[in-house]
Amino acid sequence: MNNPFTPVFGTVPLYPAGRDIILNDMHKAFLNWTGSPDITSILIGPRGSGKTALLYMIAEQAKKEGWIVTDTIARKGMLEDIYQDIIFQADFLDPYVIARLSSVGVANVEFGIERIEKEKQNWRSKMSSVMSQFSNMETGLLILVDEVLPDLEEMVDLAAIYQLLRQRYPRTSLVMAGLPANIYDLLNNKSVSFLRRARQRFLGRIPDQEIELSFKKTLEKGGKQIDDKDLKQIVKTIDGFAYMMQLTGYYIWEASGEKTKISSEDVRKGIEYAVSEFRIGILDHTFQELSDMDKKFLYAMLKDDDFSNLTDVSNRMGKTTGYCSSYKKKIASFGRH
Ligand SMILES: Nc1ncnc2c1ncn2[C@@H]1O[C@H](COP(=O)(O)OP(=O)(O)OP(=O)(O)O)[C@@H](O)[C@H]1O
Numbered sequence: 001m002n003n004p005f006t007p008v009f010g011t012v013p014l015y016p017a018g019r020d021i022i023l024n025d026m027h028k029a030f031l032n033w034t035g036s037p038d039i040t041s042i043l044i045g046p047r048g049s050g051k052t053a054l055l056y057m058i059a060e061q062a063k064k065e066g067w068i069v070t071d072t073i074a075r076k077g078m079l080e081d082i083y084q085d086i087i088f089q090a091d092f093l094d095p096y097v098i099a100r101l102s103s104v105g106v107a108n109v110e111f112g113i114e115r116i117e118k119e120k121q122n123w124r125s126k127m128s129s130v131m132s133q134f135s136n137m138e139t140g141l142l143i144l145v146d147e148v149l150p151d152l153e154e155m156v157d158l159a160a161i162y163q164l165l166r167q168r169y170p171r172t173s174l175v176m177a178g179l180p181a182n183i184y185d186l187l188n189n190k191s192v193s194f195l196r197r198a199r200q201r202f203l204g205r206i207p208d209q210e211i212e213l214s215f216k217k218t219l220e221k222g223g224k225q226i227d228d229k230d231l232k233q234i235v236k237t238i239d240g241f242a243y244m245m246q247l248t249g250y251y252i253w254e255a256s257g258e259k260t261k262i263s264s265e266d267v268r269k270g271i272e273y274a275v276s277e278f279r280i281g282i283l284d285h286t287f288q289e290l291s292d293m294d295k296k297f298l299y300a301m302l303k304d305d306d307f308s309n310l311t312d313v314s315n316r317m318g319k320t321t322g323y324c325s326s327y328k329k330k331i332a333s334f335g336r337h
């Protein structure tokens, strides 16, 4: 029996927990692209909350409705990647469309279709040409951007051009995903102010009953059983966090070996491994990304048993609340819930 859990980043799990509402709304958006507020959406969540997996699931939905989907991560060259990918996918469409596209920047050669730029057009006009070919067809275009970076010029260009494209070709959708601090910084950029009206989806804590159901289904699909009391303990440990569900499930499954019934001892061992992996994979990584000042802010918070007050923390740091509020925002964005 293969282990059915997937503690691997960017992998859609066998039974995703807690995404039905978002997926339903996105499905409606692909059917009613002019009126749906979800057509431009931003998925916001900490490391391991399931952003990439959800982007893939959204992509599958769009494809089922006949949309062309192109996905990229935010990095230099992303705009050209998007354009080339769309042209590549157009190869599978109507030959008439391909012929027309060839005249805007691609050419057929003996070994399939090789893409060459005929002239230096900027991205907006190139995309406009492509979109005008699509507009008569029963298809839309979904652009997915993962790992959003706020200070990438092309990211800002994409947002601005997308807005213009959508005015002319409303069957166009943009779904982006990123870490909270990056998304907030991007939204603060004045040139993309229209993005603030995008639907923001925070991938926070997944309800326990959803985790429990998906966990149980995954186990059963793999042919294993578990007692309810052990399952409850697992759900408590997972604490609504997508990656933790996969990690915990994976190690408990491994601990149980060939047995079809998972024991309490398997659960104990599995949780121990999972917690330690979580620490290395998520917590240490996140800590390394903090600046010296972020860490000072965190140390200043340690004196509080429960909630911290910004004024107290600022006083301890010897700084004004105005100065400290940006650190508060950043630290809050690392939170899991
Ligand atoms: N809805 C879900 N239910 C259960 N497990 C999930 C769900 N979504 C994602 N996962 C699992 O969680 C882990 C992290 O998922 P993913 O890579 O999508 O996270 P991410 O938010 O993109 O992380 P990062 O910020 O590092 O890119 C993977 O192991 C994936 O299989």
Ligand SMILES: [Mg+2]
Pocket: 009, 010, 051, 052, 053, 146
């Ligand atoms: Mg990701």
